[in-house]
Amino acid sequence: MSVLIKGGTVVNAEQSLRADVLCDNGLIIAVGRDLDAPSGATVVDAGGQYVMPGGIDPHTHMQLPFMGTIASEDFESGTAAGLAGGTTMIIDFVIPGPQQNIIEAYHQWREWAEKSVSDYSFHVAITWWDDSVHDDMGTLVRDYGVNSFKHFMAYKGAIMADDEILVNSFARSLELGAIPTVHAENGELVFRLQKELYEKGITGPEAHPLSRPPECEGEAANRAIRIAEVLKVPLYIVHNSCRQSLEAITRARNEGQRVFGEVLAGHLMIDDSIYRHEDFEVAAAHVMSPPFRSSEHQDALWRGLQSGNLQTTATDHCCFCADQKAAGKDDFRLIPNGTGGVENRMEVLWHHGVGTGRLTMNEFVKVTSTNAAQIFNIYPRKGSISVGADADIVVWDPEATKTISTKTDHQNVDYNIFEGMEIKGCPSHTLSQGKVVYANGELTVERGAGRYVDRPPFAAYYDALQKQASLAEPVAVKR
Ligand code: URQ
Ligand code: ZN
Ligand code: ZN
DSSP, X not given: OOEEEESOEEEOSSOEEEOEEEEETTEEEEEETTOOOOTTOEEEEOTXXXXXXXXXXXXXXXXXXXXXXXXXXXXXXXXXXXXXTTEEEEEEEEOOOTTOOHHHHHXXXXXXXXXXXXXXXXXXXXXXXXXXXXXXXXXXHHHHOXXXXXXXXXXXXXXXXXXXXXXXXXXXXXHHTOEEEEEOOOHHHHHHHHHHHHHTTOOSTTHHHHTSOHHHHHHHHHHHHXXXXXXXXXXXXXXXXXXXXXXXXXXXXXXXXXXXXXXXXXXXXXXXXXXXXXXXXXXXXXXXXXXXXXXXXXXHHHHHHHHTSSOEEEOOBOOOOHHHHGGGSSOGGGSOOOBOOTTTHHHHHIIIIITTTXXXXXXXXXXXXXXXXXXXXXXXXXXXXXXXXXXXXXXEEEEEEEEOOTTTSOOSSSOOTTTTOEEEEEEXXXXXXXXXXXXXXXXXXXXXXXXXXXXXXXXXXXXXXXXXXXXXXXXOOOO
């Protein structure tokens, strides 16, 4: 079944051009002026609209078991909500429990994700270490298409990775041609600050940001960067929320170190005053880590995107409803951490990024799709409107307006962190694998149509790094 997207302006990371796009058998087969529609083809009128690579959200947690409950959004509803917002692929996380075999955990998540309606892949978290983890990481890279390993430097007593795990896993990642990624917060400091606040009687959500100041994030970001520097391995830091972690990344990049930074749509637009909201449910709905920060950090993060020191945007879509968040009614430490956004990431970034002149349309494509595809080694299959690429496409109507609300969105959670935000510019159509799955407000998706996307290791690049590392052997000093 072929689809011809006619009359639009194709916007890729590197250029924009007036062109039609013809899709067949799940791939883009032609990009050019005045293409004819094959007989029986579906024609999408893209006049006055932009035809862009489908969004890639490199950070989601569908149906995550976490803090004694399970995230309310599952892989079927979460990928459908993503398609409604123009996101055609997610990279989620396999998070083994301490001592859980990481390949067993991988298969568990693969099973959960079978019902996805759009394409997906997995980062695998390293939450413990022994020789078996070392070996299983190799199996995951060689046989299961994993090229990124996650490390939570926070969440002491649960999934926190200490320096021993970081050092061993980062070194193993380099050997395998995989990239380590980190959630950068100093888990020991957070644990102590949480305890001090609670014992002082500050037990509500207002304590959450106080227990995770930006200095805790800056320290961990810098520590992970320095470990990666010594081990000569690239690094990807997820959900940078503050000036301090951005400064650590910027310094490293200015010195030629290969460090990448991700920022969440929420951290660019929501500030920490929400934690002092009189309604517990509203404040608790926004409890996620790192917390939303004051506006000085939002300004810094926007500059990070504009300067290229932050390369990707994500949502960390990890939803918990009010009845789940209520677990922390009397103790903020028990509020399940996580918020949503997979459906709104692209439209809020368009409105506040392109709409304000902060980002060009091409930069918008870079930070919502292409950069993630390149960093995680699935470009140009993903992240590009070009012949041979997957036909994951969003047709963007720059004139369409809407008010974001949990009442009208497709996410399976009872709160939207962008509730009431009025935006201009959003998807009119989304294609996944060459099929129109979202058109003018209507989703037409198929349970299980999503595919697991293998992500090959960066062998060539890492070979060069390893050669460089071996050349740098210390020279014995003659006594
Ligand atoms: O830390 C994460 O990324 C997961 C557990 C989602 N929750 C959150 O608060 N960010
Ligand atoms: Zn995290
Ligand atoms: Zn996360």
